Amino acid sequence: MIFEPEIETMEHEALVELQSARLRELVSTVYERVPYQRERLDAAGVKPSDIRGVSDLWKLPFTRKSDLRDTYPFGLFAKERGELLRIHASSGTTGKPTVVGYTSGDLEVFGKVCARALAGGGGRPGMLLHNAYGYGLFTGGLGIHQGGEALGMIVVPASTGMTERQVKLIMDFGAEVLCCTPSYALTISREFAKQGIEPCEIPLQHALVGAEPWTETMREEIDSSLGVKSVNIYGLSEIIGPGVSFECVEERHGSHINEDHFLAEVVDPDTGEVLPDGEEGVLVITTLTKEALPLIRYWTSDITSLDHSRCSCGRTLTRMTGVKGRTDDMLIIRGVNVYPTQIEAALGRVGALAPYYRLLVDRSGTLDQLEVEAELSKEVFAEITSDFLSEEIVEADQLLRSVKEDAQRAIRDNVGISARVTLLEPDRLPRSEGGKSQRVVDKRKVLAG
Ligand SMILES: [Zn+2]
Structure with missing residues (x-):
């Protein structure tokens, strides 16, 4: 209409x-x-x-x-x-x-x-x-x-x-x-x-x-x-x-x-x-x-x-x-312009992840470091925990490693920067209570005062 x-x-x-x-x-x-x-x-x-x-x-x-x-x-x-x-x-x-x-x-x-x-x-x-x-x-x-x-x-x-x-x-x-x-x-x-x-x-x-x-x-x-x-x-x-x-x-x-x-x-x-x-x-x-x-x-x-x-x-x-x-949200990481939504879109290509993530930016010496925390989907997490319980630990471990590699590759290919991905169990990241969600923690700004 x-x-x-x-x-x-x-x-x-x-x-x-x-x-x-x-x-x-x-x-x-x-x-x-x-x-x-x-x-x-x-x-x-x-x-x-x-x-x-x-x-x-x-x-x-x-x-x-x-x-x-x-x-x-x-x-x-x-x-x-x-x-x-x-x-x-x-x-x-x-x-x-x-x-x-x-x-x-x-x-x-x-x-x-x-x-x-x-x-x-x-x-x-x-x-x-x-x-x-x-x-x-x-x-x-x-x-x-x-x-x-x-x-x-x-x-x-x-x-x-x-x-x-x-x-x-x-x-x-x-x-x-x-x-x-x-x-x-x-x-x-x-x-x-x-x-x-x-x-x-x-x-x-x-x-x-x-x-x-x-x-x-x-x-x-x-x-x-x-x-x-x-x-x-x-x-x-x-x-x-x-x-x-x-x-x-x-x-x-x-x-x-x-x-x-x-x-x-x-x-x-x-x-x-x-x-x-x-x-x-x-x-x-x-x-x-x-x-x-x-x-x-x-x-x-x-x-x-x-x-x-x-x-x-x-x-x-x-x-x-x-x-x-x-442009206010844009991060410059090792000289590359990065928007949080680009990382979100890259993570979206990895089937085993839920749409919840957080970016942690820090500096080690003079080099910017990007860590991406991403939650596993409930289904994949359930699969992994059942593997651990049934002592098929090796398979669970392999699955986790491949999800992490997929996520890191997706970010590298789609955003053009390398990032360390940390996988989290479901519901670990803070959820929106109606306002705008806070998805970036830039520790570099804190250090610079
Ligand atoms: Zn239209």
Whole structure:
């Protein structure tokens, strides 16, 4: 189902015209109302009259997260306090929190773009939506909540944590759609398994998961363990929250960007030059309709590529590929750029492993060391323990050794670095309680203070 077909299936030329009109208005508003941005535009030698349409976008300077921090809390807002209805903020674990504001118009757009995502992912009016995104300063919970209501769904504001209760509510209320982070979807699926509930007994049909990068391996695990068709929903609080882009259930291949509100470019991370379709770079977004916190060419740090080809679902909205990682999450190990999701994808090729892992990076002398802790699947672990019990220790030992070698080879072949793999018994690594999971321990940073 398409929530707003007149926009979502719009012809490209008409869309560019709409985007150009909105861009012109955005640049004038920002220039007029946000002194910090006016200074930056003046410094870049750009006047609002220089921007006639989307083709002039490249003339505008990028806005970065540091600009939000430097003007903390409300310095980039284009509206007076009295015109705001809501504030959200990031957790601020790495410095000052990033603060975002919404007018009533912004909240209406937020609800609509989330409704488009829910409809794209298989949601329908009248279905019951179990929303296990966190409610609070984080944009996920309230954004999806509004989207569900805008689509006409029955929303259960479960929020995160208390997984046993989540399972009970999903079963008792007959939830058809689940929304949460991908790692929490796996935690919920494990609780179902623990309670002896088979995937075919679970009422869920669809899952919209996001707020952290995930892989096809995780998708297979979520689909089979919950009996759903899961799709990605992408967003970031600086732009609006969830609903910036979403996968359609028909293709599940790239996320359609809500381009009438969010103008997307992919640029070279080093030079800032705009890249052609299919080439990987940093996603940069200009908010075309945001009133409280309009952002020009916001540097998201997320690595992706764009695909303008037609989609079988009927939407004409451009798709972005699965986010490979954030430039912020990228590790440099012995000079090689490594994203945790690349390791995850490599481990996914080894059948004997479960989709839980942790990366430990350390330095011995001047050499970076990468250790990958990976959990064995429950089936393989059971096989090995029964071998040990029946004293077929040699075979169990051989099996473990070959799994470890397979994992090390998969990482070397797919990521291009050597790593030491440590196999763990099932359930050893910490599980998501609904928030974003912590998969990297970089001891080098601790040593450097
Ligand atoms: Zn599609």
